[in-house]
Amino acid sequence: MTTTTTATAETVLDARGVTMRFGGLTAVKNVDLTVRSGEIVGLIGPNGAGKTTFFNCLTGLYIPTEGEVRYKGTVLPPKSYKVTAAGIARTFQNIRLFNNMTVLENVLVGRHTRTKEGLWSALLRLPSFGRAEQASRERAMELLEFIGLDHKAEHLARNLPYGEQRKLEIARALASDPGLILLDEPTAGMNPQETRTTEELIFAIRDKGIAVLVIEHDMRFIFNLCDRVACLVQGEKLIEGTATEVQSDERVVAAYLGEPFEGAPGAEEVAEVEAAEASQTAEATETPETPEAAEAAEATETAEAPETAQVTETTEAHSTTSTDGEAK
Numbered sequence: 001m002t003t004t005t006t007a008t009a010e011t012v013l014d015a016r017g018v019t020m021r022f023g024g025l026t027a028v029k030n031v032d033l034t035v036r037s038g039e040i041v042g043l044i045g046p047n048g049a050g051k052t053t054f055f056n057c058l059t060g061l062y063i064p065t066e067g068e069v070r071y072k073g074t075v076l077p078p079k080s081y082k083v084t085a086a087g088i089a090r091t092f093q094n095i096r097l098f099n100n101m102t103v104l105e106n107v108l109v110g111r112h113t114r115t116k117e118g119l120w121s122a123l124l125r126l127p128s129f130g131r132a133e134q135a136s137r138e139r140a141m142e143l144l145e146f147i148g149l150d151h152k153a154e155h156l157a158r159n160l161p162y163g164e165q166r167k168l169e170i171a172r173a174l175a176s177d178p179g180l181i182l183l184d185e186p187t188a189g190m191n192p193q194e195t196r197t198t199e200e201l202i203f204a205i206r207d208k209g210i211a212v213l214v215i216e217h218d219m220r221f222i223f224n225l226c227d228r229v230a231c232l233v234q235g236e237k238l239i240e241g242t243a244t245e246v247q248s249d250e251r252v253v254a255a256y257l258g259e260p261f262e263g264a265p266g267a268e269e270v271a272e273v274e275a276a277e278a279s280q281t282a283e284a285t286e287t288p289e290t291p292e293a294a295e296a297a298e299a300t301e302t303a304e305a306p307e308t309a310q311v312t313e314t315t316e317a318h319s320t321t322s323t324d325g326e327a328k
């Protein structure tokens with residue numbers, strides 16, 4: 001279920017020319033991406049394509065080598081807590097909960113950018129809490145109800161099943177009252193039922209007026225969920241479009257299957273390596289120049305032959321037993 005975004009929708013996120021280099025490695029190269037209010041945008045790409053690095057550039061964890069990131073028209077400060085305060089929240093690929101705190105306390109920590117008391121007041125429950133603490137707790141309970149975990153508010157986070165821990169991370173991110181939430185592989189490790197529930201949760205987040213940018217490897221999930229999808233390959237944006245446009249693009253298919261295509265990012269390097277390998281092979285198979293060299297080459301081949309035959313036999317024997325199902 002996707003929605004059609006009107007042309008008048010406000011641009012919430014505007015990333016322009018974002019480039020991130022680590023020494024000689026360009027992890028993200030000149031990427032533009034916008035997210036408008038009311039939208040769910042997907043970011044896909046093979047492993048190592050630069051998706052998480054791009055998220056880190058958007059959220060102040062990394063300062064992009066080049067480029068600019070704006071949230072609702074204002075350039076974001078290069079500090080993650082200031083980005084959160086500005087209105088962008090995120091979850092991480094690997095769950096980062098406070099395991100020994102309760103479910104409710106985890107959400108309260110997420111509210112610290114919206115309370116005067118700050119993180120330590122929340123953690124230490126200082127007397128100065130008063131009404132502000134009460135309001136925060138009410139908001140946190142609302143969020144737990146929203147994600148369906150209000151009945152587990154006093155459970156320790158570490159005792160939640162995996163899928164609920166991921167949901168709790170989302171609730172903690174929502175606690176900062178964001179206008180945009182970035183979700184890094186929210187269904188990683190989930191079973192199909194949990195994935196379906198997460199999909200519904202993300203639609204509900206969008207329906208609350210929060211824009212969503214989501215990284216995911218589960219293509220069925222992404223194409224069902226997103227209004228627009230951008231595909232990164234080797235740090236560059238290969239294509240951006242509707243689910244239908246992106247999933248039928250042969251370059252996206254090739255990028256996932258590992259088949260090179262004309263003009264693919266990194267294609268020049270691949271061509272150079274292939275040319276070098278081809279010339280090495282050609283050198284190795286060249287006819288020996290002298291009769292002595294020819295004799296030596298023949299002797300080497302003869303010496304290698306029995307070993308090669310033995311390997312073939314062993315492989316065949318192994319495959320026979322495997323087919324019979326007896327080999328363990």
Ligand SMILES: Nc1ncnc2c1ncn2[C@@H]1O[C@H](COP(=O)(O)OP(=O)(O)OP(=O)(O)O)[C@@H](O)[C@H]1O
Pocket residue numbers: 022025027045046047048049050051052053054
């Ligand atoms: N802090 C870092 N220092 C050096 N190289 C890094 C750093 N972070 C990421 N990289 C490199 O940048 C490239 C992009 O990595 P990134 O994690 O962003 O990819 P990804 O698309 O999120 O991959 P995955 O889907 O596997 O999570 C990789 O080659 C990675 O090794």
